[in-house]
Amino acid sequence: MSLDNQTIQKKLVDTFGLDIIEYHESHDILTFEINSKKNHEIIKFLKENKDLNFNFLTDVCGVHFPDYEKERQFAVVYHLHNWFQNVRIRIKCFTNAENPNVDSVVDLYKSANWQERETYDFYGIKFNNHPQLKRILNMDEMESFPLRKEFPMEDQGRTDKDDRFFGRISNNC
Amino acid sequence: MSDLLLTPENRFQKQIEERLKKDGVELSVLNLGPTHPATHGIFQNILLMDGETILDGEGTVGYIHRAFEKIAENRPFYQINVLTDRLNYCSSPINNTGWWMTVEKALGIEIPKRVQYLRVIIMELARIADHIICSSVMGVDTGALTGFLYVMQYREKIYEIYEEICGARLTTNMGRIGGFEREWSETAWRKIDEFLNEFPAVWTEFENMLSRNRIFMDRTIGAGAVPAEMAMSYGFTGPNLRAAGIDYDVRVAQPYCSYEDFEFDVPVGQNGDCYDRFCVRNAEVWESMKIIRQAIAKMPEGPYHADVPEYYLPPKEDVYQNMEALIYHFKIVMGEIPVPNTEVYHAVEGGNGELGFYLITNGSRVPYRLHFRRPCFIYYQAFNEIVKGRSLSDAIITLSSMNVIAGELDC
Numbered sequence: 001m002s003l004d005n006q007t008i009q010k011k012l013v014d015t016f017g018l019d020i021i022e023y024h025e026s027h028d029i030l031t032f033e034i035n036s037k038k039n040h041e042i043i044k045f046l047k048e049n050k051d052l053n054f055n056f057l058t059d060v061c062g063v064h065f066p067d068y069e070k071e072r073q074f075a076v077v078y079h080l081h082n083w084f085q086n087v088r089i090r091i092k093c094f095t096n097a098e099n100p101n102v103d104s105v106v107d108l109y110k111s112a113n114w115q116e117r118e119t120y121d122f123y124g125i126k127f128n129n130h131p132q133l134k135r136i137l138n139m140d141e142m143e144s145f146p147l148r149k150e151f152p153m154e155d156q157g158r159t160d161k162d163d164r165f166f167g168r169i170s171n172n173c
Numbered sequence: 174m175s176d177l178l179l180t181p182e183n184r185f186q187k188q189i190e191e192r193l194k195k196d197g198v199e200l201s202v203l204n205l206g207p208t209h210p211a212t213h214g215i216f217q218n219i220l221l222m223d224g225e226t227i228l229d230g231e232g233t234v235g236y237i238h239r240a241f242e243k244i245a246e247n248r249p250f251y252q253i254n255v256l257t258d259r260l261n262y263c264s265s266p267i268n269n270t271g272w273w274m275t276v277e278k279a280l281g282i283e284i285p286k287r288v289q290y291l292r293v294i295i296m297e298l299a300r301i302a303d304h305i306i307c308s309s310v311m312g313v314d315t316g317a318l319t320g321f322l323y324v325m326q327y328r329e330k331i332y333e334i335y336e337e338i339c340g341a342r343l344t345t346n347m348g349r350i351g352g353f354e355r356e357w358s359e360t361a362w363r364k365i366d367e368f369l370n371e372f373p374a375v376w377t378e379f380e381n382m383l384s385r386n387r388i389f390m391d392r393t394i395g396a397g398a399v400p401a402e403m404a405m406s407y408g409f410t411g412p413n414l415r416a417a418g419i420d421y422d423v424r425v426a427q428p429y430c431s432y433e434d435f436e437f438d439v440p441v442g443q444n445g446d447c448y449d450r451f452c453v454r455n456a457e458v459w460e461s462m463k464i465i466r467q468a469i470a471k472m473p474e475g476p477y478h479a480d481v482p483e484y485y486l487p488p489k490e491d492v493y494q495n496m497e498a499l500i501y502h503f504k505i506v507m508g509e510i511p512v513p514n515t516e517v518y519h520a521v522e523g524g525n526g527e528l529g530f531y532l533i534t535n536g537s538r539v540p541y542r543l544h545f546r547r548p549c550f551i552y553y554q555a556f557n558e559i560v561k562g563r564s565l566s567d568a569i570i571t572l573s574s575m576n577v578i579a580g581e582l583d584c
Contacts, residue, residue, distance in 0.1 A: 027278055027517050057408060058520075059529055061544040077531070079518055079546075083419075086426050090518065111408025114554040122242070132177040137235035137583060140180070146243060153243050 003085040005030040008052060016042060029079075031090040039076070039093045040103035046080060046089070047108055054080040054089065057109035060116055062123035066149045073097035074125050078105075095125065104130035122147035181219040181231035188221060188229070198223065203565070207236050211314060211569045214579025218556070218568075225564045230557040234550075238583040245543040249508035250276050250350065253543065258344035260547060261581040264303035264524035265345045266295045266335065271521035273348050274429060275530040279517045280350070280484065287475035288352040289431040290468045294365070295338065295347065296430070296521075297461040297468075301372075302331045303524030304412075304454040304461075307576040311451055312383055314573045315392045320379050327375055330368050337361035351485045352478025365469070369462060380455050390448060397559050397571030399445035407555040410548050411526030413575055416453045417445030423522040430521075435467045447574035454576075483510055508538035525549055525576045547581045 008030060012020050019035040020042065034042050046054040058079040065073055072094040081088050093102050104127035105112045116127045117136040124145035127133055135142065144151055176184050182202065189200045206217035215236040221229040241256045248256075257268040270292050277284060305328045309321040332342040337360050339347040348354065383389045399409065404417040414421055422439045424432040440456035442449025478485055482501050491498035504510060514536045520529040526548025533542040552575065560568040 026515060029518060031516070056405060058527065059518075059531060059544070059546040061531060061542075063533065063542045077544075079529070079531070083421055083426070088518070090516075109408070110403075110406040111551050111554070114550065118550075131175065134178050137238040139235075146240065151243075153240075153247055 003051065003082060003087050005087075008087070008089065011049070011052060012042075015045060026090070029088050029090050031092065033092045033094065036076075036093045036095045036102050039078075039091075040105060040108075043078065043080070043091070043105050044108055046091075052082065053084055054082045054087075056081040056083055057105070057111050057115075058088070060105075060112055060119060062119040062125050062147070064123060064148050068094075070097045074100040074123060076102050076119060076125060099126070100124060101126040101128055103128045104133075106130055121145075124148070181233070184231075185219070185221045185229065200228065205568070207233075211572065213310060213573060214577060214582070216553075216577070216579055216582060220560075220565070220568070222565070225566075227560050227563055227565060227568055230560060230568075232553065232556060234553070234582050236583065237579055241584050242543055242545065245540055247539055249538050250510075250540070251505075253540070254348070255344065255346050257545075258346055259580050260545060260584065261303070261524055261528070261549070261578045262343060263306050263578060264299035265343065266299040266347050267303075267521060267523050268528065269345060269347045270296055270430070271519065271523070271528055272530060273350055274521065275517055275519040275532050276350055277479075278519050279515050279532055279534055280512065282351055282479055282481050282484065284351065284430075284479050285475045286431065286473045288477060288479065290472050291353060291357065291477065292348070292430050293432065293435070293468045294465050295335075297464045298331050298334060298365075298368075300461050300522075300524055301458050302328050303576070304458050305331075307525075307573070308383075308451055308454050308458075309379070310573050311393070311447065311570065312389070314570050315389050317383065317386075317389070320382050324375060324379050327368070327372050330364065330372075334361055334364045334368065337364060349478065349485055351481045352476070354478075356477045365465070369466065373462065376455075376458060384452065384455065392566070392570055393447035393451060393574070395444070396447045396563065396567040397574060399555065399559060401445065403555070403558075404445055404552075407558075408551040409526070409555070410552070411523065412453045412457060413445075413450055413526065413552055415440065416442035416449035418443055423520050423527050427520065429519070432464075434471065435464045437464050447570050450574045510538065512536055512538065520546070523548060525578065525581075526552065545584055547584055549575075549577045549581045550584070553577050553582055 005025060009023050019038050020032050022033040024031055046052050058081045061077050063075040063077060074095045076093045078091040095102055104116055114136060116130055119125050120133055121135040121138050122145055185202050192198050192200050201222050203220045203222050205220055206212045207215045217233040219231050220227050245253045245256060254269055254272055257272045258265040260268050305324050309324045312320040335345050336342050337358055339345050399417050401417045401419050404414050418441050420439045420441050425439055437460045440453050442453050486505055487498035487501055492502045512534050516533045518529060518531045520527045528548060529546030531544040532540055535541040559571055
């Protein structure tokens with residue numbers, strides 16, 4: 001029996017109910033949002049359930065949404081892959097702005113170790129129970145989290161790239 | 174505070190003192206890298222050694238971190254292509270093509286069959302170039318420089334093909350949204366033919382020199398073995414995973430760019446050690462050549478780019494003569510192209526594993542978020558566990574057999 005997105009969704013709804021919301025398909029990948037308090041439990045279920053069997057953690061990354069409400073400003077996005085049935089899913093886990101934190105999944109997938117450290121390094125999202133949560137690509141002494149949207153990249157004094165000259169507003173650049 | 178959060182030097186210092194007190198054995202700390210000829214890139218390994226044996230280690234990466242993900246949030250799509258060149262710089266065309274395919278998926282552009290076949294040819298050439306380096310460098314690290322210099326000439330020939338197609342050699346910046354920037358020249362086709370005719374003999378000779386060589390086998394068999402279960406948990410992909418016996422290949426699992434049209438095998442190893450990785454890469458070179466031959470034989474007629482005037486720059490003569498062309502030219506250069514509000518994950522089989530692009534767009538001319546899934550960054554974290562308890566010379570050969578490219582590691 002092949003595993004299709006409806007089956008995955010039904011199984012998750014049956015098991016977790018409202019902890020998982022916003023199911024939709026984006027370019028063939030089933031995407032959904034999960035309760036950030038339960039990310040470990042849900043990913044463990046996805047990995048260990050015999051029918052779902054998402055054996056491979058493809059990718060972990062963070063996203064910053066400064067325009068969203070305070071409770072949902074940071075997202076951790078997991079891409080899981082079931083190699084046997086060749087199905088990918090994308091899980092989004094939103095967390096708050098003051099103390100962004102989710103549970104670590106290193107105990108389920110060892111590959112999460114450095115990827116979570118990278119996410120911490122760039123977004124300041126804390127992964128609870130991570131064995132070695134410290135910066136990885138940036139230097140240890142750094143205090144800011146460079147991939148947050150408020151972190152300036154270029155010299156702000158430059159005028160040749162001023163978007164007003166191109167008829168754009170600041171949030172449309 | 175957990176010991177792991179200390180700097181490796183401090184952490185190992187503690188262990189050295191404890192061990193000295195316990196049984197009088199003097200351990201030492203060895204700094205392998207950041208610039209060491211055997212690391213083939215800039216990253217550091219701080220190793221705790223008992224004589225020749227590695228007891229513990231910690232990798233420090235980030236020496237050539239260039240914040241590509243941040244830069245990408247401030248650049249239109251066509252400027253991000255030059256960033257992807259610098260990820261795995263041994264096989265830039267794969268990265269370039271992967272990025273264009275991600276953008277095309279997000280924009281919903283159909284690509285003509287001929288463009289797809291051309292892309293397959295160039296990606297497979299890039300894979301050969303990548304494997305040539307990795308396999309021959311393994312020879313260098315076991316003491317055989319000759320093979321490296323010999324096959325390096327043929328990497329040079331591949332670079333000449335790139336040069337014919339896009340004008341650049343290492344950081345190729347090849348292609349555009351929708352296809353290639355120009356038709357492939359006669360010279361390019363001639364050079365591909367020459368390469369396909371000459372290279373098999375060279376590669377056979379190279380394989381004969383090493384694959385049944387007693388010294389090479391003794392150094393590599395059993396060194397740096399990664400069992401399948403561990404490889405999967407550590408997120409291995411590409412030749413390193415297949416050497417462990419798992420036949421996962423993105424080209425087969427989720428065919429992109431018409432890979433489903435070609436017949437090829439996915440070579441797998443058994444023990445996941447350095448020798449298996451070497452053999453898998455060598456076999457993949459043959460498979461790549463098979464794919465290129467098929468693509469040339471089946472090459473369909475058609476244009477070398479998709480008909481997408483909103484995204485593909487018009488010919489320069491038209492810009493001067495034709496109003497639509499001028500408008501499109503201006504809009505594309507100023508980044509005013511229509512972009513839907515979407516998110517895409519697209520993966521290609523890169524030289525060393527599944528290279529993924531996770532792109533979130535919000536309708537503006539730059540990505541809202543772009544994340545590169547770099548295969549080496551993910552599998553390199555297993556290095557310390559692999560070499561624990563092994564000798565230093567095993568660690569060196571493991572490092573070169575894993576094909577860790579610093580540019581991709583640090584992004």
